[in-house]
Amino acid sequence: MNDNYPSIVDFVESLSADINSIAICGASYTDIGGVARVIEQQAIALSEHGFDVEIDTLDGNKEPPDGVTLYKIGRFETTPYKEIDKIISTVTPSGVNFISRMDNIDLVIAHRFPFSILSYLASRVQGTTYVFWSHPSQSSDDLFDGAARIWAKIQHHLETGHFTVRDADYICAVSEESKSYIDSKTDRDAIYVPNTIPESRFPEVASQATIQDRYDIEPTDTVILHVGRITPRKRIDKLIESFKKIKNDSVDYKLVLVGKDTMDEYADTVREKASEDVILTGFVEDEILAGFYHISDVYATCSLSEGWGLPLSEANRFGTTIVAYDSIPAVRSIENAVLATDGDQADFEAKLEDAIRQHLNQA
Structure with missing residues (x-):
C-alpha cells in the first residue's frame, strides 16, 4: 500500500473492491468546528463516487449532505455534559447499538475520541475495517486550566497514543505534520491523505x-x-x-x-x-x-x-x-x-x- 493518496476517494478505492458502505464518525457534527467540515466533505466526496455513506456523531445540528444518513447517539449538547457523553458512550444503549449496526458497514472512519474506541470495538466484534483519521500536530491542553486542562491531556492521549488508535487497521493523517506526530505516538507509519474540497462544495454563492x-x-x-x-x-x-x-x-x-x-x-x-x-x-x-x-x-x-x-x-x-x-x-x-x-x-x-x-x- 502507498503511504500517501491525493484524496479520501483514492485511499478508500485502494483498500478493497468489496467496500460499499462507509460510516464516518466524529464527536460533533455542527456548524462550527473544522473536524465537522472535514467529515462533511469526506461524506460528499465518497457519496458522489457511489459509496453508501452515513455520518455518526454524538451531537449534530447540521444537515447531512444529500443522500447521506445522519445518526446522533449522544444525550447532551452543552459543555460540560457533552464531555460526559464521550466518556459513557461505549456503555450506553446508543453506543452499543452503534457497534451492532457496524455489522452492516464495510468501513468505519473515526475522527477523534470517543469514536476511536467505538470503532475499535466494532472492528473487533463485527470485523468492520477501522480507519482512524488523525488531525492534531500537538496537544491543546495549553488552552485550558484546572480540570479542563487535565481532561484535555487525557483526551489527547486517547486520540494519539491509546491502543484503540495504535491498533486501528489503518491510520490516516490530514497533513505531513499530523502524520509525523501520530507516527511518533503510535510507532506506526500513517498514511497521508490531505483534505480536499469537493467540486460540489458551495453550490450557491451570495451576491x-x-x-x-x-x-x-x-x-x-x-x-x-x-x-x-x-x-x-x-x-x-x-x-x-x-x-x-x-x-x-x-x-x-x-x-x-x-x-x-x-x-x-x-x-x-x-x-x-x-x-x-x-x-x-x-x-x-x-x-x-x-x-x-x-x-x-x-x-x-x-x-x-x-x-x-x-x-x-x-x-x-x-x-x-x-x-x-x-x-x-x-x-x-x-x-x-x-x-x-x-x-x-x-x-x-x-x-x-x-x-x-x-x-x-x-x-
Missing part, C-alpha cells in the same frame, strides 16, 4: 450586493477575511493588531471575522481590541461564507498550528490571495499563498500589506 448590504461594507472597501472559531489557537487578537497597523489612517479597510465564539473570555478580549472596522459575523450559512470568499481581497490568518487549515483551501477555490505563516499545512497545496516566517508578526504584517497593495494594483 456581492447581499454581503455588502448585510454587513455594511462599501463596494470600494478593501476586505480582509478570516474564517474560524474565535479561540486563542487562532490568534485572532494578533490578527486585529496587525490589521490596525496596516490600516493606519485608511477609512476603506475592513477586517471580517467569520466564526462562532466558543470561549467567552477570549471573545471579550477580541471585541475589546476590535475597532468599528472589524466585523464579527458569528456563524454564517455556507451561501454567505462563499460570498465572503468571493468578495474578499485577501484571506489572512495568524494561526501557528492547524491540523490542515481548511478555510485556506476554500478561499483558494475562489482565487482569494492568502497570507499565512509557513507552518500551516494547507499552504503547501496552494501555489499563490504568501507566506510569513512562522511566528514573526512583523514579517506577517509586511507580507499582508504587500499582498493588499499588489491586489489593489491589479484591480
Whole structure:
C-alpha cells in the first residue's frame, strides 16, 4: 500500500473492491468546528463516487449532505455534559447499538475520541475495517486550566497514543505534520491523505450586493477575511493588531471575522481590541461564507498550528490571495499563498500589506 493518496476517494478505492458502505464518525457534527467540515466533505466526496455513506456523531445540528444518513447517539449538547457523553458512550444503549449496526458497514472512519474506541470495538466484534483519521500536530491542553486542562491531556492521549488508535487497521493523517506526530505516538507509519474540497462544495454563492448590504461594507472597501472559531489557537487578537497597523489612517479597510465564539473570555478580549472596522459575523450559512470568499481581497490568518487549515483551501477555490505563516499545512497545496516566517508578526504584517497593495494594483 502507498503511504500517501491525493484524496479520501483514492485511499478508500485502494483498500478493497468489496467496500460499499462507509460510516464516518466524529464527536460533533455542527456548524462550527473544522473536524465537522472535514467529515462533511469526506461524506460528499465518497457519496458522489457511489459509496453508501452515513455520518455518526454524538451531537449534530447540521444537515447531512444529500443522500447521506445522519445518526446522533449522544444525550447532551452543552459543555460540560457533552464531555460526559464521550466518556459513557461505549456503555450506553446508543453506543452499543452503534457497534451492532457496524455489522452492516464495510468501513468505519473515526475522527477523534470517543469514536476511536467505538470503532475499535466494532472492528473487533463485527470485523468492520477501522480507519482512524488523525488531525492534531500537538496537544491543546495549553488552552485550558484546572480540570479542563487535565481532561484535555487525557483526551489527547486517547486520540494519539491509546491502543484503540495504535491498533486501528489503518491510520490516516490530514497533513505531513499530523502524520509525523501520530507516527511518533503510535510507532506506526500513517498514511497521508490531505483534505480536499469537493467540486460540489458551495453550490450557491451570495451576491456581492447581499454581503455588502448585510454587513455594511462599501463596494470600494478593501476586505480582509478570516474564517474560524474565535479561540486563542487562532490568534485572532494578533490578527486585529496587525490589521490596525496596516490600516493606519485608511477609512476603506475592513477586517471580517467569520466564526462562532466558543470561549467567552477570549471573545471579550477580541471585541475589546476590535475597532468599528472589524466585523464579527458569528456563524454564517455556507451561501454567505462563499460570498465572503468571493468578495474578499485577501484571506489572512495568524494561526501557528492547524491540523490542515481548511478555510485556506476554500478561499483558494475562489482565487482569494492568502497570507499565512509557513507552518500551516494547507499552504503547501496552494501555489499563490504568501507566506510569513512562522511566528514573526512583523514579517506577517509586511507580507499582508504587500499582498493588499499588489491586489489593489491589479484591480
